Amino acid sequence: MSDFSEDGTNNALVGKFWHNYVSVLKRFGIPDRSQPWYRKHVQQFIDDHPHIKLREHRPESVTLWLTRLSNNATLPLWQYRQKVDALRLLFRHMLGADWATEFDWTYWSDACQPLDNTHPTVARAYESKSAGAERPGNLLGQRFPADYTRFVAAVRIADLSINTEKSYLGWINRFLRFHNDRGPSACAEPEVASFLEHLAVKRKVTGATQAQALNALVFFFARTLERPLGDIGHFKRPKPHQRVPTVLSRTEVAGILRPLQGQTGLMTRLMYGTGMRVMECARLRVLDLDFDYRKITVHEAKGKKDRVVPMPTSLIEPLKKQIAWVGLKHEGDLQAGFGGVFMPDALARKYPNAARELRWQYLFPASRIGKDPRSGTRRRHHIHPSVIQRAVRDSARKSGITKRVTSHTLRHSFATHLLESGSDIRTVQELLGHSDVTTTMIYTHVLGKGGHGVSSPLDRLDT
Known part of the structure; x- marks a missing residue:
């Protein structure tokens, strides 16, 4: 262990170090069978930095180490996440490093989840009409x-x-x-x-x-089958149940966003600030951002429609920092022999060199290099949407919000808060990408405008 000599003079210090670390593991409920793995991960980190004491480490050295591990295709996903967690418990909860509180551990742990071969981003890219026929359950x-x-x-x-x-x-x-x-x-x-x-x-x-x-x-x-159905008897198409969407107050939105930091925090703020769906946000590429006109282009959204949403002024600097960070990560990927990004077949043929350009990289990349589930090519995909969905859900629960909150609730809240502030419903319709204004009209019911803008007679009783 590089922080301690091996000649026996500091054996007591070494033993105390590991005793304290195991105590932290137990306090956070790490199972006994997993504790040797956690110790092994920390030992590997120490061995890889023989000339740096643990208390001298900074976010840069941890980031470089995790980035290097992310390029290892043979490292199982569970083990990579365990290494991240081992360092989190070490630096944040045992050593109490100042920077460890602000470090985006969630990104490194959760954003390594790979896309599967049925994920919308890659599902059709290489699939022929007969592919998937032998898939289980088909x-x-x-x-x-x-x-x-x-x-x-x-x-x-x-x-x-x-x-x-x-x-x-x-x-x-x-x-x-x-x-x-x-x-x-x-x-x-x-x-x-x-x-x-x-x-x-x-x-x-x-x-x-x-x-x-x-x-x-x-x-x-x-x-x-080219046999259109005729009369199917007494069965009638059911009347759709039009549900009123869950909408958060501004205070509730702030309570959810406040604890979310790093890339996860930026994505959730961007979703609330623009009304984007979670997949639309995850699929953003660097070239979709226009800082001069302060707009973001959403490509191939629901219904294969493109639209433009305003860039929140408060996110301009964080977005610029995100692009700079993506550029550094992309440069490292290129030096490691990767750097190509997924592109749909038509674009890949039209622009054969574009996949290695910075402007085509995902704005919110995964923390690990992953194998493309279709082609087998190793590349860095975008962050898995489940990371954001889980983060929003957990933050809402910790904030004490009893409403049913999902990542899509931020989109509902965006629309409602715009209407509350006096925005025209046609403008809101365009920002949300709705084909019909009647879809957007649901938010007026949430507001209690129009014929629903009444007060309860109970409130006027003199009791």
């Missing part, structure tokens, strides 16, 4: 590959999103299983009606879920 692809190929082709021609494709395929597989794996050619209106009745009566699913199942089957019969 009954249509395994038993009826010709129908599956036609289904995928129909979805792609219609330019439906990957999430819609996955949802439709799921309902088609459930439909086939309900009818004991009967072939699609043997099914017609009576089979569809009985399946929908089963969902409503036995499974007691909501009207929106019934409508989704019906949409999937209508598409499948009309566009894949």
